[in-house]
Amino acid sequence: MDFNDTPQEAEFRAKCRAWLEDNAELKTKKTNSAKNMNVGNKSLLEAAAEWQKKKYDAGWAMIHWPKEFGGIGATPIERIIWAQEESKFNVPKGVYEIGLGMAGPVMMEYATDEQKERYLPPMAEGKEIWCQLFSEPSAGSDVAGLRSKAVQDGENWIVNGQKVWTSGAHFSDFGILVVRHDPSLEKHKGLTFFFVNMKSPGIEVKPIKQLTGGSSFNEVYFNDVVIPDSQRLGEIGDGWKVAITTLMNERLAVGDADGVDANEAFELAKKHDKDGEQLIDNNAVRESIADWYCEASGLKNTKLRTMSALSRGDTPGPEASITKIVSANKLQAIGNFGMDSSDMSGMLMDEESDFIKFQMAWMGAAGLRIAGGTDEILKNIIAERVLGLPQEARADKGLAFKDIPSGS
């Protein structure tokens, strides 16, 4: 056992590192990477576009893609090494992740050669931003219950309906979309997958104000939007199969919850005192921090086990499936702890104070426990896919979609 790179990995890491040092600034304790996708935050968009272009020109944008689309055909372990090194630098985040992480793989698998040639390089270069249009007001965890309609009209499809929670729709050029082409078929069989130009007539994007006050996602309305049949990905009726490819990628992409962790709780507990007694001398506090430390360490070492398998060229086990459940819940608990530690003043927000990170964690975690699969859905996935338990009895099995009870 060791935590060392193989000689080839070390060489690759040094290459990543050298380029990053020449082109970006190392993160310091003070740097706060801009990763909130605020509406109209032009400076983040511009900064992100500039960084993406820089990476693309040097071949670092999508290193696991084949050369013809701007990659270098990197192995999975090289991809992780690049991500590890890039994360140590203060670079803009939050604009391209969904397109590159979710639309990219679907286009790679289902688009025609001409489409790949047309769309993939600009996606990697950051010239065109992509979003993902799956969830709907009546279809969240049960995303296959979506109702947006596509009706075939010669060489085109006419789409009507509403999508929701669409991150970055307000600045995206293209989107991947799953819609219902036939409500007389069973739920999963009546779906078809497309990509769509977000500037098409009939598309209207409305930002959603989140509980944090920010707006990183949107409602997207489709009113008689025309999509050419050539933009269909997969066969008619294969929409669910194609969507699953994307959702699997989403779960990998969402991964770890960024923010305060056991270390920050520990530091805070050492700072606070009550009648001369430090918070860290309180037994309940010590026990909580010990448990968070064990969770954080468990996640870190789980990741290292996954990397070990990739480094050997093996397929990793299902262990990474625990990541988001554990990290999002831990984040919420530590956010709560942080505010409690300040007692009556824990509610007061001060942009200038470092303390605000506990409040942001507490707010953000409430969303992270839902985004990219709720805790409950992720536990179902572990139970069904990892432990092999049978599916829940369902009230919609075997019914035509139009006959499924909807409560409305």
Add this chain to the structure above:
Amino acid sequence: MNLDFSDDQKLLQEEAKKFLTKEDALKINRAVMDSDKTYDQDLWNKIVELGWTGIRIPEEYQGLGLSHLELCVIAEELGRQLAPVPFSSSVYLFTETLIEFGSEEQKQSILPKLVTGDVIGTLAIAETNSAPTINNISVELKDGKLSGTKIAVPDAEVATHAVVVAKNGDSVSLCVADLNSDDVDISVQRNIDESRGYYSVSFNDANAEIIGDEESGWSNLEKIMDHAAVLFSFEQIGGAQASLDMANTYAKERYAFGRPIGSFQSMKHKLADMYVALTLAKSNSFYGAWALSSNAAELPTAAATARVSATKAFQLCSQENIQTHGGNGFTWEYDCHMFYKRSKVLSLNLGSLPSWREKLIKSLEQANIKL
């Protein structure tokens, strides 16, 4: 990056698993529970023949000269099948102390006999119902003679020797005593796990020989506890995995309301929680194994992290396995209780969960380690 066991170590683990399955260790454990025995002699003899007691003992003392990593994979299998043998007492506690702190003479006289099974060892620490500390040890070593009583000593009846934590003037020393001496009285103490034996051991001016630096007994003990915490954490993840597997099988076979109970979300989420706890524990135990086998400075932190996670995982998995089995889980007939009881014994034997959380925080305070 290689936070995993080698192919050879995995092969050894597979062989251990096959051996214990063929012997039907779980059934043997049940037989021990149903008798007044506290271990199985025949299974123990076979384990000695396989050479497992000498895994870590250097070849110059007739051992196999392998690393802690080989011991970890064996521990996981012993834990999975609840093998009722004095392996942990003799190997993780006694042998580790000899290898770490024994003089050349002590090593030469004892280590080869641990390999052959002629010596079986244990470790005697507790005296009262308070957690032992450097200040409350009262069993005393004076002029080479031990006096006083230890309690909750594992496997003391089958063991021939014990490392004893003793007050020695102003400090605490570790010493080795012969348990077959006439000056030692051993009596069995009833405990929650009928497949394990715990004893009170009274020393009446019994001969004992200091092992390791006589002033450093307590810090040496802490080091051995760190070693044992990692090794026991593998027994714990083995037991936790077995409990989860049992619950999983039952949830698929048992029907209620016209469908398998494993199709209910409440059951799925319960089993997913078990899987999450086990995965965290396993990853932390791997980290502990790395720290132990490479004698890393992080060992106190890594050992406490592995211990806390593995204790929580085995307790959760074994208790929720009973819950999954409903009324059947509460019967003597089903195996669930054997894992439940073993999980609690393993969560107490090196000190409780709160004590190890405290050790973890202390190690973080001292080492200023960051994730």
